Amino acid sequence: MNVIPAQVGSTIDEIDTPALIVDLDAFEHNLNKLAGFAREAGVRLRPHAKTHKCPIIGLKQIAAGAVGQCCQKVGEAEALVRGGVRDVLVSNEVIALPKLRRLAALATDANIALCFDAREQVDAASRAATEFGVTFGALVEIDVGMQRCGVAPGQPAADLARCIADAPGLRFRGLQAYHGTAQHLPNLAQRERAIADAANAVRATLDPLERDGMRCEVVCGAGTGTFALEAASGVWNELQAGSYLFMDTEYARIGGAEGGLYTEFRHSLFVLATVMSAPASDRAIVDAGLKSYSGEKGPPWVYGREDVEVVGISDEHGKLRVGPKAGRLRLGDKVMLIPGHCDPTVNLHDWYVAVRAGRVEALWPITARGASS
Numbered sequence: 001m002n003v004i005p006a007q008v009g010s011t012i013d014e015i016d017t018p019a020l021i022v023d024l025d026a027f028e029h030n031l032n033k034l035a036g037f038a039r040e041a042g043v044r045l046r047p048h049a050k051t052h053k054c055p056i057i058g059l060k061q062i063a064a065g066a067v068g069q070c071c072q073k074v075g076e077a078e079a080l081v082r083g084g085v086r087d088v089l090v091s092n093e094v095i096a097l098p099k100l101r102r103l104a105a106l107a108t109d110a111n112i113a114l115c116f117d118a119r120e121q122v123d124a125a126s127r128a129a130t131e132f133g134v135t136f137g138a139l140v141e142i143d144v145g146m147q148r149c150g151v152a153p154g155q156p157a158a159d160l161a162r163c164i165a166d167a168p169g170l171r172f173r174g175l176q177a178y179h180g181t182a183q184h185l186p187n188l189a190q191r192e193r194a195i196a197d198a199a200n201a202v203r204a205t206l207d208p209l210e211r212d213g214m215r216c217e218v219v220c221g222a223g224t225g226t227f228a229l230e231a232a233s234g235v236w237n238e239l240q241a242g243s244y245l246f247m248d249t250e251y252a253r254i255g256g257a258e259g260g261l262y263t264e265f266r267h268s269l270f271v272l273a274t275v276m277s278a279p280a281s282d283r284a285i286v287d288a289g290l291k292s293y294s295g296e297k298g299p300p301w302v303y304g305r306e307d308v309e310v311v312g313i314s315d316e317h318g319k320l321r322v323g324p325k326a327g328r329l330r331l332g333d334k335v336m337l338i339p340g341h342c343d344p345t346v347n348l349h350d351w352y353v354a355v356r357a358g359r360v361e362a363l364w365p366i367t368a369r370g371a372s373s
């Protein structure tokens with residue numbers, strides 16, 4: 001663990017850098033906006049905790065109306081339950097018995113569900129659940145176009161659901177139907193087509209389920225780029241968006257209904273960095289590189305400063321080009337960087353420094369940070 005980067009009441013200038021900043025006004029705007037959307041659309045919200053990795057934030061989403069949390073890793077589920085979250089869907093397949101036993105241990109005092117796309121997973125999860133005397137909720141994951149995990153829609157999915165329904169320790173709850181590659185398609189029309197196809201894949205699965213007398217309570221899916229489409233389809237009834245809370249440059253770039261930037265949600269997540277070298281008038285070096293933000297979606301954007309951009313990133317340094325309209329950056333100046341991709345950026349930090357009106361209001365530990373197993 002790193003030292004705590006700030007104290008409650010500190011000014012921004014007093015925060016030790018690099019630090020992960022949450023702008024509370026923007027964060028609360030995003031939190032309430034999706035919660036309100038789900039309420040009005042009449043769908044449940046189960047936000048994805050792989051974005052924030054922090055039970056304090058998960059509990060805020062639940063207080064705003066979410067039914068629980070999703071996560072991707074067993075270690076994330078453990079951190080969430082330890083932090084007080086009582087309803088967790090692992091939106092992923094799990095095959096190893098030691099992991100399934102960890103989940104079964106959690107299921108002794110929380111609702112735990114997970115996804116399946118093969119009979120071997122069903123057998124293993126059933127064994128772990130019966131050993132612990134618990135029941136897992138079970139979703140059949142269908143491939144709705146992403147070509148990652150998931151059984152084929154239609155009869156193969158219904159056959160797996162039947163196998164789950166017959167397995168002790170598992171309760172068939174419904175379908176996991178997430179189209180991950182649709183999320184960042186660069187315009188709305190492309191996303192609409194992808195989700196229309198995904199909706200057809202779900203419908204083609206609901207028919208054989210019904211013929212077999214299987215009740216499908218939940219159809220879960222959707223992310224920040226497409227949630228309104230899933231909600232409008234009448235097919236999904238549980239949304240699992242995650243990045244909407246923070247936003248990042250990858251999402252900003254996908255374009256809203258009219259093209260341009262996607263502005264449905266505000267940027268609330270920043271890496272605060274300090275200029276620690278300024279060897280030339282057009283160049284400044286900050287103390288935050290790849291160990292402070294992810295780089296796989298491109299360099300971060302510099303927030304709120306005209307004509308300054310990140311042009312180089314290495315492990316410990318960020319190189320800024322300081323244009324003629326910017327004015328010189330001085331040693332000790334702070335810059336706020338908007339990460340390219342929020343989830344892996346969060347995974348590099350121990351603390352959120354939550355800020356409002358220029359002051360630190362709270363510090364939240366990122367307890368699922370590094371929970372890769």
Ligand SMILES: *Cc1c(COP(=O)(O)O)cnc(C)c1O
Nearest residue numbers: 048091178223224240241242243
């Ligand atoms: C990442 C993910 C989400 C959330 O997507 P965002 O783009 O972060 O909103 C939802 N469901 C699953 C299965 C995911 O992997």
